[in-house]
Amino acid sequence: MTSILKVDQLQDSGGNAIITSNGAGSITTASGLNTAITNAGFVTSANAGKVLQVVQGSTITQTVTTNTTTTDTTLSASITPSSASNKILVTVAQSAYHTGSSSVGSGSIFLVRNSTTIGNTGQYALWSATYNGATPYNPEHGTIYSIVYLDSPATTSSITYKTQQRLRDGNRFETQRDGSHTSYIILMEIGA
Helix, strand or coil, X not given: CCCCCCXXXXXXXXXXXXXXXXXXXXXXXXXXXXXXXXXXCCCCCCCCCCEEEEEEEEECCCEEECCCCCEXXXXXXXXXXXXXXXXXXXXXXXXEEEECCCCEEEEEEEEEECCEEECCCCCCCCCEEEEECCCXXXXXXXXXXXXXXXXXXXXXXXXXXXXXXXEEECCEEEECHHHCCCEEEEEEEECC
């Protein structure tokens, strides 16, 4: 047996309309009800957890730093989120090379959203290569920096993600050495 209940309005115990139908298949809800239902876990976005778009940037341009000034590396990519509640998954694989002046030397790579450093923002970033040389000292060290960061930019405006570099110790820190090593940045918009 099939039963059908036809109504044009549901009210709460105080007589307030919480759901109203226009008779043509469209409903409106009381202010705040959608948020309450979503937060309770009953309704989720059809795009939740999905990759909505992917953007890739790359560079082979050599960038050299010989002091502790933070410098752009020429690796960047821009993305425009479709919703302010979505997240951006940033993945970086960047070629770097360090030349030391003593038995210890290092440089750091930082992830930047527009002009704001995100992720690890300290002087001694997590993405830091250190070479501890023995005597006789071999002062050169190359590596691929890997960064994976889930960002919540809370905007629908275009965002540029880029990397910056800084020499911590030693003579020279460079990315994309001699212009022969390609570095990549990939941006993925994840539905909320």
